[in-house]
Amino acid sequence: MTPLAGYLLVAAFLFAIGLAGALTRRNAILVLIGIELMLNAANLNLIAFWRYGPHPEALTGMMFAIFSIAVAAAEAAVGLGLVIQIHRHAHTTDLDQMNRMKG
Amino acid sequence: MSFVFYILATLTISGGLAAVLLKNTVHCALALTVAFAGLALLFLELDAQFAGFAQILIYIGAVAILVVFAILLTKGSETPKDGVFSHTWLAGLAIAAAVFAVLGWAVVRSAPMLPGAAPAPAVTVQQIGDALMGRYVLPLEIVGVLLTAAMIGAVIVALHEKEAQK
Numbered sequence: 001m002t003p004l005a006g007y008l009l010v011a012a013f014l015f016a017i018g019l020a021g022a023l024t025r026r027n028a029i030l031v032l033i034g035i036e037l038m039l040n041a042a043n044l045n046l047i048a049f050w051r052y053g054p055h056p057e058a059l060t061g062m063m064f065a066i067f068s069i070a071v072a073a074a075e076a077a078v079g080l081g082l083v084i085q086i087h088r089h090a091h092t093t094d095l096d097q098m099n100r101m102k103g
Numbered sequence: 104m105s106f107v108f109y110i111l112a113t114l115t116i117s118g119g120l121a122a123v124l125l126k127n128t129v130h131c132a133l134a135l136t137v138a139f140a141g142l143a144l145l146f147l148e149l150d151a152q153f154a155g156f157a158q159i160l161i162y163i164g165a166v167a168i169l170v171v172f173a174i175l176l177t178k179g180s181e182t183p184k185d186g187v188f189s190h191t192w193l194a195g196l197a198i199a200a201a202v203f204a205v206l207g208w209a210v211v212r213s214a215p216m217l218p219g220a221a222p223a224p225a226v227t228v229q230q231i232g233d234a235l236m237g238r239y240v241l242p243l244e245i246v247g248v249l250l251t252a253a254m255i256g257a258v259i260v261a262l263h264e265k266e267a268q269k
Contacts, residue, residue: 003108005214007149010112012210014119014138016203021123023195024188029128029173033135036166037119040142043154051149052217056224059234063242065154069161070246074253076166080173081257087177088263096189 007048015041028083028093032076039072107148115141126182128174136167150223153231 018037025031043065050061087093090100118138125131139162146155189195235243 001214002217002219004217005210008210012203012206013116016199017119017123019202020196020199023198024192026187026189027128030131033122044142047146047149047151047154052221062151062154063239066157067242067246069157073161073166074250076169077257078253080169081261083173084176084261093177
């Protein structure tokens with residue numbers, strides 16, 4: 001197994017962990033934690049492909065990862081702000097109890 | 104595959120698993136920090152020093168603190184009586200397992216075609232700065248605008264209603 005395949009497998013497993021967390025946890029903050037894990041797994045893929053790609057001196061993958069980190073930080077700030085506001089409204093962060101918009 | 108890689112991969116994956124599986128939400132946030140640190144070390148192992156230190160600064164320094172604040176502000180540290188997992192947890196787990204199966208199958212099948220070990224790229228911070236101020240200056244400005252908008256938006260969203268009515 002090449003080093004790149006190892007990194008890709010770790011990233012795939014981390015993505016699956018994050019997806020499982022986002023789909024199964026009841027607390028809204030834990031769902032956001034799962035989404036953060038998925039974003040980080042994608043970043044690991046970008047950096048691994050940059051490192052073992054044909055032109056690492058072009059810095060493309062590294063730049064993509066850095067911008068992705070910045071966008072993920074913005075997403076975390078807005079997401080947690082929304083969770084705090086929802087908690088103020090509904091007095092819970094349990095997603096199973098937030099069924100006001102349920103069809 | 105170096106020995107260091109296996110240690111760091113184990114650290115990262117156990118941190119991620121603990122962040123998803125633990126009952127206490129504060130413990131989950133701390134395990135998430137361990138996973139972020141493991142990822143930063145994996146970036147350093149991949150010779151991406153700048154991205155590794157950016158990961159430490161942004162994720163461990165900012166996002167993890169933000170998550171802990173949100174947990175404490177929403178009293179999320181109290182474990183609910185009827186379990187921490189949704190009643191549709193089996194479907195979620197099946198979807199995640201299917202996604203991992205597809206991704207892992209794709210990686211394993213394409214492993215012989217992937218490039219092998221390569222010499223470490225000699226990238227200095229000066230080159231990264233030149234790239235950010237030259238070729239990537241437009242994305243940099245857009246990210247700056249996005250971060251400003253997100254900061255203002257987060258403050259407005261989380262603002263208390265009574266204060267907003269003043």
